[in-house]
Amino acid sequence: MLAAGEVPAALDDLARLRIEVFAGWPYLYEGDHAYEARYLARFAASPGAVVVAARTPEGRMVGAATAAPLADHADEFAAPFARAGLDPRDFFYLAESVLLPGYRRQGAGRRFFELREAAGRAQGFSRAVFASVIRPQDHPARPADYLPLDGFWRRLGYAPLEGLEVEFSWRDRGEDAETVKRLQVWGRAL
Secondary structure (H helix, E strand, O other): OOOHHHHHHHHHHHHHHHHHHHOOOOOOEOOOHHHHHHHHHHHHOOOOOEEEEEEOOOOOEEEEEEEEEHHHOOHHHHHHHHHOOOOHHHOEEEEEEEEOHHHOOOOHHHHHHHHHHHHHHHOOOOEEEEEEEOOOOOOOOOOOOOOOOHHHHHHOOOEEEEEEEEEEEEOEOOOOOOEEEEEEEEEEEO
């Protein structure tokens, strides 16, 4: 886990990873460094922001996971909680978890969750949430061999919070404009 003073220096690497990993299914994100700089600056401004980095022995960042109090995150994520009668201040939001393909299935994903959950508990949170993008099963960009992460998340104790979805806009690869995407919120007690 990066110390608070190390987070600003890691933001360029985190932006690079977000753009690279989120270009794939199911996000299909057309990355933009200027957008990343704005988004990550807001994230880093949260006193509760957490970054967990996975690095090669040479020090190259190949994966990262972020978290922050939900109330400090983008309004698009907090607003549906408030509409559902839930106080966003009660939730620790596990934001991004990005890992280059060659480093997957070696335990980093599980460790990303463990360390962020521990940080949430240390900050006094008793519930953690994250959101996963919803794409149609028959989407033309869906790889034939795609394996959803639902089973992994369920093994970690997470479940979809029925009726709780968030909307967030980004530009898909090859598209000219941003479109609204729906994301399913998953959660568990810490």
